[in-house]
Amino acid sequence: MSATDGSANADESNSPGGRRQTKLPRRGGVLAMLRAALVLLTLCSVLTGIVYPLVMTGIARVLFPWQAAGSLINRKGQPTLSRRSAIGSAQIGQYFNQPWYFWPRPSATSPVPYNAAASGGSNLGPTNPTLIAHIKQRVQALRNADIGNSAPIPVDLLTSSASGLDPDESVAAAYYQIPRIARLRRMSPARLKKLIARYTSGPQFGLLGEKVVNVLELNLALDRVAPYPPAPGAPFDHVRSSTVR
């Protein structure tokens, strides 16, 4: 017998567990059943629907205040708790389509890309002609923004993410865009690679997930170390290595 039974269960032979002989139901009646159902539902609702989420909110605010509030970051890419200074969340992607920024993965959210109040994917089937048409348009846009770059395009840079809010892209997708950004911001490709490496993470513990680059943080860093447009007459790769570090 468990210590939890208390006085309700003085008679050992009436244990509801195991293979012991058990006695027949003592109480019945529709009203008793309704009462039990109603009270149990109410108590469980309070416990799991109000107490549990509220207690977790309280503990989370103390232990992990930044994450609990949505992992907000400011313009310098630093974690912030202030909604006023926040320019986004480290976990949520933003849309960039100017050629001097790294482009994120395509987003199918509606009505605008990276709508973080309405997540979702394109739900286009693998043989849907619309999917093929979208891919062709995206190939064209990337090629137009970087005439002469004929490297094969990494698949994740052409396909919309499941959430439409993917904060990351593959390292290959970032590398593909290096020539364009290097030219427009007058940076050396080697320096850009270094910058990409700073915002690359994963797989966690070398095992879990994929290796990815956080595009929003990378673009914020880009604006800090090599603002666009570059100062008039600035030499190619005008950024001192000290400012990257």
Next chain:
Amino acid sequence: MTGEAWISIGLLMLVVLLLVKPVGAFLARVYEFQPLFGLDKLFGPLERGIYRLCGIRMDDEQNWKQYAAACLVFNFLGFLAVYAIQRLQGSLPLNPAGMKAVPPSLAFNTAASFITNTNWQNYAGESTMSYGTQMAALTVQNFLSAATGMAILVALIRGLVRKTTSGIGNFWVDVTRSVLYVLLPICVIFSLILVSQGVPQTLERYVHVKLVEPFVAPAVASGAASRPEAVASQTIAVGPVASQEAIKELGTNGGGFFNANSAHPFENPTGLTNFLEETAILLIPLAFCYTFGRMVGDTRQGWAILAAMVILLLAFMIPCVITEQAGNPLLAKYCNQRPTALQPGGNMEGKEARLGPVNSAIFDSTATGTSTGAVNSMLDSFTPLGGLFPLWLIQLSEVAPGGIGSGLYGMLMFVLVTVFIAGLMIGRTPEYLGKKIEAFEMKMASIAILVPPSLALLGTAVACVIAQGVAGIANPGAHGFTEILYAMTSQANNNGSAFAGLNGDTPFYNIVGGLIMLIARYWTIIPPLAIAGSLANKKIVPAGSGTLSTHTPLFVFVLLGIIVVVVALTFFPALALGPLAEQLQTFAGHF
């Protein structure tokens, strides 16, 4: 398939299988009223208080009809509560986004969905449900529908082990103990780990931020005549996500806080959260096999069933990973889909970069093999064969390993049929664990096995011939048929995952889907309880030389054969019209 992919699958299975015995043993202690390492001291007063207020006694035994009635009444009241909260959310607290009342047919579908552990969602969480509704209606039923499944399973096991009695336990007690000693403690720890990784847990309103660079949205490529619009800000939906996410996976529920479910960076931000969510999904359904073995006094019986479940799951998961990692042949000429050190490659439409095709295929197979139905990638955009395997896993009637509790009681129905057929083959009275399996048990098991496939196929047939059904299709051709088949299959097996292109928020899909979920759930709950009642009344026949061993590899093999023949092949003609036809089209380059 790359080495990394094998390691990902191997690591998940290793961790889950190592947890099966300790967790399974703990579960057995919960339902056999043994000490629980101090947890019972902590929650004991609360538990006794609940019983006192409910007017029940812990040692009150119910016969199977009372047990079933209690389950139905409890779930029906839960249904009313979820429906009412959705309809009234506009005037209830914790609604900072000012969500309006959910329309009646959608509220009906959602209520049916959440009390049946299906968690089919014809709505987008962040634009439909208030924080209060997510917490007090949906999170609550995530706990209670899981606890209901656990209780039914335990009642069935008691029916197998008890003799000449009519009592199979007490529904109220089983539900209360499932919540207090199993689900809630694990969720407290799990949700904190989720928060540490970046899952929000807040009651503050959605975050509005000014963008780094305002942009002009490109014209929507699908042809909608929307005017290009300058966008200067982003609204980021947050909320009490972690607390709901934890029970969503642990209770094999699957209903996302956000529309994108576990693909949303706030529901599943890192490789670690993805791995833990997969582990949580598989944990209790598989651990129950050990619980079962322990409660019937022969752990080999549990391991045999676990082997059958794991073999089935891997047999579908591995080809799904292979096809998704291979990519979409129609995109090959536009981009590089090869997995390298710099990119995961594969079929990335509808997938997240941090998860990649391998972890996406593993997660979605895990969530369809259990009745969870969570997704971390969009199944509608899987390759035809990649989408076939999750669909087929659901069509196995959710026994590989199935939902929390429901997976094992579903599997035990197949075990009874297997014992019966094997008994006929060797000319002996079929017995399972010393209990004679007779006509009544076979009738009940047959109902439980045949109801879900019948509902899935009938629902698909109806939706394909009426205008309201066809109107929901998003993709042309064979893929559109697969969307309908998937929706009906998912709801008829209380899974809840979706080929999400299908527009299900219409009166037709809301009402038909809601009814299918209710029928499927309760007509797979009542038969096992009836069997429990019948078996509890029987004597235990000592094993003799002619007794069929039900723990051997041979038995596992026959059991798998029965499952494949009875349910998997039932769907073969339908699958031929959907994913198989579409796959052939991609081979032919014609679509």
